[in-house]
Amino acid sequence: MNAKETPAAPEMGLRERKKLRTMETIRREAYRLFAAQGYEATTVDQIADAAEVSPSTFFRYFPTKEDVVLDDDYDDTLAAALRSRPPGEPVIESLRHGLADSLGRQLEADREDLLLRTRLGFTDPALRARSWDEMQRSQDVVAALICERTGRDPGDLDAHCAAAALIAVSTAVVRYWVEHDGKVDLVPLYDRQFAQLAAGLRL
Amino acid sequence: MNAKETPAAPEMGLRERKKLRTMETIRREAYRLFAAQGYEATTVDQIADAAEVSPSTFFRYFPTKEDVVLDDDYDDTLAAALRSRPPGEPVIESLRHGLADSLGRQLEADREDLLLRTRLGFTDPALRARSWDEMQRSQDVVAALICERTGRDPGDLDAHCAAAALIAVSTAVVRYWVEHDGKVDLVPLYDRQFAQLAAGLRL
DNA sequence: TCCCTCATGGGAGTCTACTGTCATTATCCA
DNA sequence: TGGATAATGACAGTAGACTCCCATGAGGGA
Known part of the structure; x- marks a missing residue:
C-alpha cells in the first residue's frame, strides 16, 4: 500500500510541485486502469496516455510498472x-x-x-x-x-x-x-x- | 507443488511413453535452472536447450512458463x-x-x-x-x-x-x-x- | 534579460514470452 | 509394408516491458 504523498509543501518551486503532481497523476490513472481492466491487461503506454505523459516519462518516475503499486x-x-x-x-x-x-x-x-x-x-x-x-x-x-x-x-x-x-x-x-x-x-x-x-x- | 507423474504404465505405446519422458525432462531441467539462476532469469529457450527440445515443443507441453511449476x-x-x-x-x-x-x-x-x-x-x-x-x-x-x-x-x-x-x-x-x-x-x-x-x- | 539546468517527448532498439504455419520425421495400425 | 496420424523443429512474427540518446522547451538564478 502506498503512503500518501506529502502534498506539496509550499516552500518548493514550481518545478518540484509539477513533478509531484505528475507522479500523483500517473499513479492515480494507473490505479484507475488497473481497477477497470486488471494489472496485466493495462500497458504502460495506456497509463502514460491517460496521465498525458510519454512512456519515457513514466519510466523516469517508476523504474518498473510494478513500482507504481508498491x-x-x-x-x-x-x-x-x-x-x-x-x-x-x-x-x-x-x-x-x-x-x-x-x-x-x-x-x-x-x-x-x-x-x-x-x-x-x-x-x-x-x-x-x-x-x-x-x-x-x-x-x-x-x-x-x-x-x-x-x-x-x-x-x-x-x-x-x-x-x-x-x-x-x-x-x-x-x-x-x-x-x-x-x-x-x-x-x-x-x-x-x-x-x-x-x-x-x-x- | 507438482504431483508425481504416473511413471509409464506398461500398457501405453511408445508414443505416449516418449511424451511423458519429454515432459518430465523439461520439468526437471526447468527446476534445475530455476534453482541455479532463479525463475525470472531463466528463459524458455534455455529450458528448451537443456531439455533438448525446441522452444515450440516447450510450449506444446506447457502453455506458459509458469505452468511448469504449477x-x-x-x-x-x-x-x-x-x-x-x-x-x-x-x-x-x-x-x-x-x-x-x-x-x-x-x-x-x-x-x-x-x-x-x-x-x-x-x-x-x-x-x-x-x-x-x-x-x-x-x-x-x-x-x-x-x-x-x-x-x-x-x-x-x-x-x-x-x-x-x-x-x-x-x-x-x-x-x-x-x-x-x-x-x-x-x-x-x-x-x-x-x-x-x-x-x-x-x- | 541571459544562460544553465533539468524535465520531457520522440524514436530507435533490445529482450523475452508467446502464436501460427508448414515441412519433416517418427509412431501406429490395418 | 504402406498410408494415416501425431510429434517435432524451423521460422517468421507480435506484443509489451524496458533502455539509450538526443533535441526541445520550460523553470530558476544572476
Whole structure:
C-alpha cells in the first residue's frame, strides 16, 4: 500500500510541485486502469496516455510498472505502532491496537483508495506476489516483537507461528472487508477474531 | 507443488511413453535452472536447450512458463485427506493428520524434489504469487470443511479466520523446515505448533 | 534579460514470452 | 509394408516491458 504523498509543501518551486503532481497523476490513472481492466491487461503506454505523459516519462518516475503499486513502508508503520504499546501488554493486544490505529488512520484519510488498492492486491494475480511479501514482512515484524518481549532468539518457531496466525487472521478479516465492499466495520471484526484466536479456535 | 507423474504404465505405446519422458525432462531441467539462476532469469529457450527440445515443443507441453511449476491438485489431495477423517473429530486434529499424511507420502517419495520446489516457492519473487494462490485455496478447502462440519454458511468469517490461522501456521512450519534444509522432522513440529494454537497463543 | 539546468517527448532498439504455419520425421495400425 | 496420424523443429512474427540518446522547451538564478 502506498503512503500518501506529502502534498506539496509550499516552500518548493514550481518545478518540484509539477513533478509531484505528475507522479500523483500517473499513479492515480494507473490505479484507475488497473481497477477497470486488471494489472496485466493495462500497458504502460495506456497509463502514460491517460496521465498525458510519454512512456519515457513514466519510466523516469517508476523504474518498473510494478513500482507504481508498491509501498515500502507499511511494515515500518506497523512496527512503529507496535513499539508505541506498553511492553508488558500481551502481543495479541498490542497487535489489535496497532492494526486498529494504523488502519483506522488510513481509513479516514483514503477509504476508497485503500479499498481499491487492497482489492487489487487480493484479486490481481500479478499483484498477489506483492501482497504476499507485505504479509511476510508484517509477520516478521510481529515475530520480532514477540521474540524481543519474551526473550526468544529471532528464529524461534513458536514466535513465527504465532505471528503467522495473527497476520493470517487479520488478512482474512481484511479480505472479508474487501469482499463486502468495505461496508462492514473493520475494528469489531478484528476484536472478535483475535478473541477467538486467544480462546484457541475450538471448532 | 507438482504431483508425481504416473511413471509409464506398461500398457501405453511408445508414443505416449516418449511424451511423458519429454515432459518430465523439461520439468526437471526447468527446476534445475530455476534453482541455479532463479525463475525470472531463466528463459524458455534455455529450458528448451537443456531439455533438448525446441522452444515450440516447450510450449506444446506447457502453455506458459509458469505452468511448469504449477500443481493443480494439491488442494484436491488435501481435501481428500480431510474427508477421510471422522466427521466428529475437531478440525484441528483432522488437519494435523491430513497434512501429516499427504506431506509424509510426498516426503518419502521425493524428498529432495519437494524441498527444492518448496524453497523456490518461498524464495523466488515471481513464484510467490503461485504459493499464495495455493495457500488461499488450501485455506478455502479448510474453511469449507469447517463450515460443513459445524453447519455455518460458506462465507462465515469465523471459519475463514480459523482456516487462515491453521494454514498460516502450517506454512510457517514448512518455511522453517525449508530454512533448515529439511533437516528437522516436520511432523513433531506440526504437532507442537497446532497444540500451541489450540491453547490460544498465550504470548 | 541571459544562460544553465533539468524535465520531457520522440524514436530507435533490445529482450523475452508467446502464436501460427508448414515441412519433416517418427509412431501406429490395418 | 504402406498410408494415416501425431510429434517435432524451423521460422517468421507480435506484443509489451524496458533502455539509450538526443533535441526541445520550460523553470530558476544572476
